[in-house]
Amino acid sequence: MREFLLHSRTGYSNSSFNGLINAGRLDIVYQCILTSVFKSAAHRHDVVFHAVLNGPPTPPVHIAVAGSELKDARIDERSWERILKNVLSGKEHPGISIDRTPFQRLVQQKHSDNYGIFVLNSKGAMISNQEFKENNLFILGDHVGLPRNDESFALRYGTRLSLGKEKYLAASCIDIINYTLDQRD
Numbered sequence: 400m401r402e403f404l405l406h407s408r409t410g411y412s413n414s415s416f417n418g419l420i421n422a423g424r425l426d427i428v429y430q431c432i433l434t435s436v437f438k439s440a441a442h443r444h445d446v447v448f449h450a451v452l453n454g455p456p457t458p459p460v461h462i463a464v465a466g467s468e469l470k471d472a473r474i475d476e477r478s479w480e481r482i483l484k485n486v487l488s489g490k491e492h493p494g495i496s497i498d499r500t501p502f503q504r505l506v507q508q509k510h511s512d513n514y515g516i517f518v519l520n521s522k523g524a525m526i527s528n529q530e531f532k533e534n535n536l537f538i539l540g541d542h543v544g545l546p547r548n549d550e551s552f553a554l555r556y557g558t559r560l561s562l563g564k565e566k567y568l569a570a571s572c573i574d575i576i577n578y579t580l581d582q583r584d
């Protein structure tokens with residue numbers, strides 16, 4: 400499995416918003432869902448995307464989107480605003496789960512499940528030289544970046560992984576990782 404975990408510092412943890420960009424940058428969560436789970440005309444069945452929303456009013460909220468189970472989801476932002484509002488207000492959507500797992504506990508759980516843990520950081524080891532396990536978790540920050548204490552926590556279990564010196568959008572990083580691992584497969 401490939402799993403991606405976006406640490407959203409500001410993403411709203413309820414459904415009272417108008418426009419994803421106004422909801423503590425939930426637009427970044429949407430963009431990352433798109434590049435994690437969608438291929439052209441198909442879903443990635445071996446990918447799960449996670450976001451932990453740490454914004455108001457009742458953080459944390461952990462959203463998981465499983466490519467193998469996702470249904471009734473188009474790729475446009477409006478559709479995802481509706482889907483995210485629905486799940487944040489307690490409605491069900493196939494392939495999407497919601498709970499209150501905080502960032503650090505999720506990292507610990509994946510480590511216990513023997514996942515390789517990689518913290519995306521431009522100062523890490525280059526992806527081209529990196530070996531991966533069968534199951535891997537790739538951790539990314541949002542527009543602000545990962546909080547230092549959460550990065551240090553994740554690094555107890557894993558290593559920093561770089562895509563080069565340029566700083567990319569979180570969603571672009573996911574595209575690059577998916578492409579790189581697709582080539583290796």
Ligand SMILES: C[S@@+](CC[C@H](N)C(=O)[O-])C[C@H]1O[C@@H](n2cnc3c(N)ncnc32)[C@H](O)[C@@H]1O
Pocket residue numbers: 518519520521522538539540541542543544545560561562563564565566567568569572
């Ligand atoms: C838009 S960037 C965050 C920018 C933020 N101002 C910072 O300096 O961390 C979002 C996330 O993408 C990842 N990222 C961006 N460029 C990267 C690179 N070249 N290599 C590895 N990860 C990268 C990091 O995890 C970062 O937290």
